[in-house]
Amino acid sequence: xxxxxxxxxxxxxxxxxxxxxxxxxxxxxxxxxxxxxxxxxxxxxxxxxxxxxxxxxxxxxxxxxxxxxxxxxxxxxxxxxxxxxxxxxxxxxxxxxxxxxxxxxxxxxxxxx
Amino acid sequence: xxxxxxxxxxxxxxxxxxxxxxxxxxxxxxxxxxxxxxxxxxxxxxxxxxxxxxxxxxxxxxxxxxxxxxxxxxxxxxxxxxxxxxxxxxxxxxxxxxxxxxxxxxxxxxxxxx
Numbered sequence: 087x088x089x090x091x092x093x094x095x096x097x098x099x100x101x102x103x104x105x106x107x108x109x110x111x112x113x114x115x116x117x118x119x120x121x122x123x124x125x126x127x128x129x130x131x132x133x134x135x136x137x138x139x140x141x142x143x144x145x146x147x148x149x150x151x152x153x154x155x156x157x158x159x160x161x162x163x164x165x166x167x168x169x170x171x172x173x174x175x176x177x178x179x180x181x182x183x184x185x186x187x188x189x190x191x192x193x194x195x196x197x198x199x
Numbered sequence: 200x201x202x203x204x205x206x207x208x209x210x211x212x213x214x215x216x217x218x219x220x221x222x223x224x225x226x227x228x229x230x231x232x233x234x235x236x237x238x239x240x241x242x243x244x245x246x247x248x249x250x251x252x253x254x255x256x257x258x259x260x261x262x263x264x265x266x267x268x269x270x271x272x273x274x275x276x277x278x279x280x281x282x283x284x285x286x287x288x289x290x291x292x293x294x295x296x297x298x299x300x301x302x303x304x305x306x307x308x309x310x311x312x313x
Contacts, residue, residue: 090242119301129243129289129303142300176242186250187233188301190242 088113090179090191098197104165107194111158111179117141118160119188120152123174132175135160136183167198201226203292205304212280213312220275220307222290232273233291233301234264243289249273250295260284285311 091110099105111118120132131144135154152162158179164171174195178188206221224230231250235243247258254266264275273290290304 092242121303128305131300131302134300144300178243186231187245187248188235188243190235190244192240192242 090177090189092175092177092191092194094194095192096195096197098199099167100199101167101169103167104163105167105196106161106163107175107177107196109160109162109177109179109191111160111177112189115179115181115189116158117180117183118154118158119178119180120160120162121176121178122146123176123193124172129176132162134183141183164196169198172196172198201230201292201294201302203290203302203304205288205290205307207307208305209308209310211310211312214282215279217278218276218280218284218309220288220290220309222273222275222304224271224273224290224292226271226292226294229295231293231295232264232266234258234262234273234275235289235291235303236260237287237289237306239286246275246288280309280311282311282313284309 093108117136119134121129123129134142138154149165154160174193176193177191202225204223212218233248234246237243247256249256249266257263262277287306287308289306293301
């Protein structure tokens with residue numbers, strides 16, 4: 087079966103712009119989590135959605151937001167981009183809540199210039 | 200708050216030698232533990248997980264890990280590494296019981312030397 091699909095793979099934006107990243111989970115998976123990966127900070131938890139509801143949120147400013155649709159697909163949005171937002175954004179899906187192991191997508195590499 | 204410490208940022212090892220990647224976590228309650236591997240320009244792939252039961256967990260690609268509650272450790276081992284094992288390895292923890300986010304360690308880069 088198809089894995090977790092993230093689009094786009096690469097993105098270049100300028101400071102002040104906003105960006106939307108998309109994640110399609112494995113078919114049947116209802117939980118989607120988002121992580122930001124940077125060389126200095128490792129993987130930082132952004133948020134998790136289950137059944138279209140945000141279930142948990144990390145310590146990121148309000149410029150970072152997300153949502154989940156009825157088909158479990160998820161989007162995350164970053165407004166007013168800053169240089170420090172440059173990172174690999176990873177989406178992970180799992181069958182249910184409860185953290186029994188994620189399946190990750192290949193990520194979206196965002197570069198802010 | 201839960202945290203994960205990966206004691207080595209980089210581990211060089213010769214091909215066919217054994218390797219151990221160390222992971223310690225902080226928690227006073229029951230936890231779920233995971234190891235993930237990330238190859239260049241890819242997402243993370245689940246290697247193995249400990250949810251309950253036997254403390255020795257076997258995963259894919261010949262890796263195994265042992266849960267040690269008294270030492271709050273979950274070290275990853277492989278008896279004989281291959282060039283293809285060169286990658287970054289992440290330990291992760293979440294609380295069991297109820298819902299909690301997964302916290303990842305900073306990662307250990309395994310470099311297999313021919």
